[in-house]
Amino acid sequence: MKLPKNSxxxxxxxxxxxxxxxxxxxxxxxxxxxxxxETFLDSFKSSPLFQQYSNLFEExxxxxxxxxxxxxxxxxxLIINSKKGxxxxxxxxxxxxxxxDEEEFFSPREAINKIIHSTYIGHDIRNESPKPYYxxxxxxxxxxxxxxxxxxxFLIPFCKVLYDFALKNEKISL
Numbered sequence: 001m002k003l004p005k006n007s008x009x010x011x012x013x014x015x016x017x018x019x020x021x022x023x024x025x026x027x028x029x030x031x032x033x034x035x036x037x038e039t040f041l042d043s044f045k046s047s048p049l050f051q052q053y054s055n056l057f058e059e060x061x062x063x064x065x066x067x068x069x070x071x072x073x074x075x076x077x078l079i080i081n082s083k084k085g086x087x088x089x090x091x092x093x094x095x096x097x098x099x100x101d102e103e104e105f106f107s108p109r110e111a112i113n114k115i116i117h118s119t120y121i122g123h124d125i126r127n128e129s130p131k132p133y134y135x136x137x138x139x140x141x142x143x144x145x146x147x148x149x150x151x152x153x154f155l156i157p158f159c160k161v162l163y164d165f166a167l168k169n170e171k172i173s174l
Contacts, residue, residue: 011075013170016068020163023064027123027136027155030057061123065138069115072162076109078174085172088112088165095157098137101149108161114151118142123155 033041033053044050072088079085093106100110115121118140136155143149 008078008174009074011071011078011174013075013166016071016075016166017163017170019064019068019071020159020166023061023068024155024159026057026060026064031136062121065115065121068162069112072165073109073112073116075166075169076112079169079172082174084174085169086165091161091165094164095161096154097158097161098151098153100151108158108165111151111153111158114140114142114149114153117144118151 030053033050036042041050076088079087088109089107091108095106096104097106097108097111099105100114105111115138120139120141122139124137124139138151138153138155138158140151140153141148142151
């Protein structure tokens with residue numbers, strides 16, 4: 001038996017893409033359940049699945065967002081250090097990613113760092129108006145040194161940029 005060779009972290013861009021897809025669908029599915037105006041789901045809402053839905057949502061959400069953030073950050077670091085592929089900074093400015101301390105920001109890496117280093121992560125999954133304009137977002141709180149920060153990350157443009165990043169780098173070997 002051979003010992004495994006020493007290597008860098010191995011990041012599967014296809015698994016990253018699937019997790020981004022899962023995260024968007026998790027939010028969109030929960031919204032569809034909440035916005036069930038046809039009352040189709042009423043007869044099912046007493047089942048254990050729907051009774052536990054919010055707990056299952058929170059667990060899956062936390063697992064996915066951390067997995068996506070950490071794997072994207074590691075992939076970006078590998079690309080920067082190897083000088084192969086397209087690093088995440090090339091996607092700065094392509095979409096508004098969110099709001100940091102009341103200022104718009106366009107850096108997906110900044111959003112990833114905020115997710116990884118946040119001391120609180122929440123989400124906004126619906127708007128209470130009759131015809132909501134729906135933009136799911138993440139709400140993050142944290143500290144850098146003694147300075148506290150607050151960030152809102154818009155999920156759809158954030159996921160779009162990360163998916164494009166993973167797609168652009170799926171053929172490189174690091």
